[in-house]
Amino acid sequence: MSILRINEFRAHEGGGDTLRDRLKVFVPAIKASLGCLSCELLQSQKNPAHIVLLEVWESAEAHQASLKNIPPDExxxxxxxxxxxxxGEYYDYT
Structure with missing residues (x-):
């Protein structure tokens, strides 16, 4: 069974677009990671400071292993x- 990882980020006041753009840089590395089935970055229309990263993985272990693909300094x-x-939280994805 696949898993869905929902990650929620709250930017500082007025910083939603900047945070979204910085997180967007990580999406290609996430998508290229072994076991990643999809990855979407969402920004709330009502509250632009609220950013959600939805990731579908073959397993939680695949997600954990993918963290090495994100440059720590960035x-x-x-x-x-x-x-x-x-x-962030894992959900069963059916």
Whole structure:
């Protein structure tokens, strides 16, 4: 069974577009990772500071292994744009 990973990010006030653009850079590396079935980046129309990254994976282990494909320094810089720590959770995907 596949899994869905929902990651939620909240940008600082007025920083939604900047955070979206920074996260968008990671999408090709995620999609190219072994076990990734899809990856979509969404920005709320009502609250542009709310960004969601939806990832479908063959397994949670494949997702965990893919984290090595994201440059740590770039990710650290991107996390400076969030107002609160991001959240993420796995869901059964049928």
């Amino acid at each position: 990710f650290k810089e991107t996390m400076k744009l969030v107002a609160v720590p991001p959240t």
